[in-house]
Amino acid sequence: MADPRDPRPLIGEPLALDLLNTRWRGTPVNDLLTDLDGYRIWLASAGLAERCPADEASLRAVRTAREALGALVADGAQERPAAYAALNGVLAHGRLLHRLAAAGPERDVEVDEPEWLAAWLAADDYLDLLDQGAHRIKACAHPTCILHFFDTSQNGRRRWCSMAVCGNRAKAARHYEKASR
Ligand SMILES: [Zn+2]
Numbered sequence: 336m337a338d339p340r341d342p343r344p345l346i347g348e349p350l351a352l353d354l355l356n357t358r359w360r361g362t363p364v365n366d367l368l369t370d371l372d373g374y375r376i377w378l379a380s381a382g383l384a385e386r387c388p389a390d391e392a393s394l395r396a397v398r399t400a401r402e403a404l405g406a407l408v409a410d411g412a413q414e415r416p417a418a419y420a421a422l423n424g425v426l427a428h429g430r431l432l433h434r435l436a437a438a439g440p441e442r443d444v445e446v447d448e449p450e451w452l453a454a455w456l457a458a459d460d461y462l463d464l465l466d467q468g469a470h471r472i473k474a475c476a477h478p479t480c481i482l483h484f485f486d487t488s489q490n491g492r493r494r495w496c497s498m499a500v501c502g503n504r505a506k507a508a509r510h511y512e513k514a515s516r
Contacts, residue, residue: 368397406418
C-alpha cells in the first residue's frame with residue numbers, strides 16, 4: 336500500500352528506476368532524497384527499511400547510485416565511459432555470495448560497508464533490467480517529465496509514466512494547439 340507521506344507521482348517501478356523516480360518535475364525539481372525523513376520513506380516503500388541503515392552515509396551512497404543511474408539513462412550514455420564507471424564504482428562495494436544450505440541454494444549480498452547495501456541493490460537491479468531488455472527502460476515521453484519506467488506491456492508501446500498525468504497532458508496540449516490554429 337502506498338505510504339500517505341510519499342509525495343512521488345510514480346511508485347512501484349523496479350528498484351533502479353524507482354530510485355531515479357525520487358526526482359520528479361517541478362521548479363526546482365522535487366527530490367524525496369534531500370533528508371533522512373524522505374530517505375526513510377523511500378527505504379520503506381522499496382521494502383529495504385529492515386535491511387538498510389537510514390543514516391547520512393547510506394543516503395549519500397544512494398544519491399551516488401542515483402546519479403550514476405541518471406547518467407546511464409540519459410541520451411547518448413553508450414558513448415560515455417564515465418557513466419559506466421560511476422555505476423561500476425557502486426557495484427564494486429558489494430558482491431553476491433552463493434551457497435548451498437539444507438533449505439536449498441542461498442544468495443546473500445555482501446557489502447564492504449552496510450551503508451552501501453541499498454545503493455548496491457539499486458545498481459544491481461539496473462543490470463537485471465538490462466538483461467531483461469534494455470529497450471524496455473524508458474523515459475516518459477512528456478517533454479517536461481523526468482520519470483522513468485520499465486515497459487512490461489505486451490507490445491512494448493508504453494509511452495507515459497502515467498496515462499492519467501502525462502498522457503492526458505500531452506493530449507490536452509495537442510487539442511489546444513489544434514483549437515488555436
Ligand atoms: Zn511522465
